[in-house]
Amino acid sequence: MSQAEQPAQGREVDPTERLELLLRDLRSARSGLTSREAARRLVQYGPNELHRRGGHRWPGELVRQFTHPLALLLWAAAALAWVAGIIPVAVAIVVVIVINAAFAFVQELQAERAVEALAAYLPVQAKVLRDGRPAVVPAAELVPGDVLVIDEGDRISADARLVEGGVEIDLSMLTGEAMPVFRSAELLDTGVSLLRARDLVFSGTMCTEGRARAVVFATGMRTELGRIAALSERVQREESPLERQVRKVAWLIAAIAVVTGAAFVPLATFGAHLPVPEAAVFAVGLLVGNVPEGLLPVITLALALGVRDLARRGAVVKRLSAVETLGATGVICTDKTGTLTENRMRVTVIWTAAGTYEPEDGPAAGDARDPALGGLLSVMVACNNAQRDLAGTLTGDPTEMAMLAAADRLGAPGRTGGRLRLFHFDPVLKRMSTVDERDGGTWVDTKGAPETVLPLCTAIMEGGEVRPLTAARRHDVEQVVDAHARRGLRVLALAARRLDPARPAPQERADAERELTLLGLVAMHDPPRAEVAEAVAYCHAAGIRIIVVTGDHALTAAAIAQQVGIAGEHPVVVTGERLDAMSEHDLDALLREHRQLIFARSSPEAKLRIADALRAEGHVVAMTGDGVNDAPALRRADIGVAMGRSGTDVAKEAATMVLTDDNFATIVAAIRSGRQVYDNIRKFICYIFAHTTPEIVPFLVFALAGGAVPLPLTVLQLLAFDVGTETLPALALGREPAEPGLMRRPPRERSESVIRTSMLLRAWLFLGVICAVLSMSGFFYVLLKAGWHPGDPTGPGSPLHHAYRQATTMTFLGMITCQIGTAFAARTERASLRSVGVTSNPLLLWGIAFELALAAVLIYTPPFQALLGTAALTMDMLAFVAPFPLIVWGADEIRRWLLRRREAQPL
Incomplete structure (x- = not known):
């Protein structure tokens, strides 16, 4: 192999050989490459990027959709139906599983694409010598032979050999060593491993101090980082606290469903005198009715949409779980320069x-x-x-x-x-x-x-x-x-x-x-940003505490804090020297006793101490930073916030969220969005749970009546309700605009569960009971009008059979119309619907239109009439169910009015 061909193989050059020989082998010089030569080499070597192992992770994601607790429960139900010989029900349940898994899988892919697309907001660039002059190029366009210009705070984008200068490098991502190491062009090591060579720097590591120039000898998958990436077996998907909570809830729902289904068999067998196979069919239907199939995909979609909305506002969130954490933020530790001020000195x-x-x-x-x-x-x-x-x-x-x-x-x-x-x-x-x-x-x-x-x-x-x-x-x-x-x-x-x-x-x-x-x-x-004062007022109204931690003079920091409304006339100002002299106990007492605090002339290590102290008190902390030494505090805080414009690569790497506009007001907007997403998750959970009661009541009425009352809802009608009409409105609730007063509430506790007792009482015993009563009233209205008396036969061939099919259809349609009422009721937890606007969520209106159109298809088309046992309804029947949405929504509107009135009364 000739020397001219050696660089094409990347590592055939010896990076530890004498610098003159290395430059010769790389066909480069201390002045770097020309732009034309760099373009040719880019075609030869390809982009300086790490490739994802195997190209796709979708098979594992798809399998996961079939194995979460709710899916496992449905698999068990399908198996029971198959063993009992009820093949149509078993097939229907499997179809439910496949539809749900496919939908959730699509949402996971969309969420993954949304997160990956955020990289466009954080362009990774490198400083190189091109045509003998410094230039900034995309890091992906680096090629062997390029000469990097490395400054403090830069992320190194390729493996390179120093040609001049000295730098301290954080190699922790490659070696695990926490302390930076010194690398210099004057230190020549041979006969050692590459990571120990004191004149080499590596892709993905950080320059924490110094300035140097280095010639690139390996890019992309040929770098040390690339070799590690190639050896990785798989990437673990991080589960957020919210997902863990929902998984626990899923197991709880599964337990309730199994117990309810199992209890129904003896009730139906001994109470209604049903054969065991028929009782098993109804038990399976009851089990399916208890399972909210769309819960996990709706939550995933809500978080992904939250991430996308935050990116549009200038806050790049690097993982989905951070959206939930943002909503619980109770303390913001903010820098002054560039965050509260314009950073235009x-x-x-x-x-x-x-x-x-x-x-x-x-x-x-x-x-x-x-x-x-x-x-x-x-x-x-x-x-x-x-x-x-x-x-x-x-x-x-x-x-x-x-x-x-x-x-x-x-x-x-x-x-x-x-x-x-x-x-x-x-x-x-x-x-x-x-x-x-x-x-x-x-x-x-x-x-x-x-x-x-x-x-x-x-x-x-x-x-x-x-x-x-x-x-x-x-x-x-x-x-x-x-x-x-x-x-x-x-x-x-x-x-x-x-x-x-x-x-x-x-x-x-x-x-x-x-x-x-x-x-x-x-x-x-450096004038304060015009929008910061309003954002600070929002924080105060929301119970969010703001602590200024800055390296500036105490009087300067206090003056700016007073101008933007963070502090009053006499804030407590703590200098770096005073903070260093404090014990942990004294710092804890200071943070508890004083809300208005300014830490001036503070070192980055002080940020770490402050973040630790606040988290130890149970606060959810957001910490801003832009410097190299801010990285530990950014990692330690619940939400590390780095500056996208002025921040170093080290800070951006350590942070959970990066502000593309370096603006404090964007942090507040992100917290507001986090609260909104969390609220919306609760709204559609309440919406889904509200339909559990009306799904169970028909089966209980049938069993408790001892067969005197025919089954008000068939199993296949129940499946059609769960899968066909419920999901789209739930998705739309995930896009609900913020409820009035969102930023006037105190932050929620770190340990607070997404599902509270008050939510379950509202869903199961208030909205659910109203929906159950209304849908059963439609069932009995049709039967009684047809002359039915308890115990009369309603099976095929009997005079009342058509009326019975119309009655079950009325139950089915009554549940759908009540579902519309619960969707509007769930839009707010305390505020009136008028305060948010009836038409402010157009996606919900489209979802309701879709479910009404689907209901018409299921009720009036012969193929679905034969499949589901439905029958066409007359105009008086439709008029009977038409007020159901208003009754459900109106009852909850009165409940919320009473709640607001009670909260407004003085103690």
């Missing part, structure tokens, strides 16, 4: 010992007689990672872009010298430093939070001279910082030190950041 004031300057005034504001201003502008430019692209647009961190723009407006020259060393911004130290060549010398340039920079300063530039930074002068500077912070401005201190040319540049942070000279302060304004 603008420098408003620059302060030096000689005076104050406003960048908006332009270059004239830069007084040439103030050397401190000139030095400060130099630090603003040098200690800065923001850049201009080819079009002249600034890119980078919003704070650094604001400083670079302000320096430009004040007439500062661009970066003139070279950078020798970079000490990245540290979220714990809250500062950043660089070692730069400028003005004929070597300088340490530092910027950061005033309380972390001032202790490193021993002097201040004042009146053109460097003077000692006395305690009194330090106090004056702190007063200036506080004055700006009270106005809601973010303040940074800038300092510098000229290095001795006879000594080498410092390589350690501690050696660089010492004996600095304070040059001045930069105050920036």
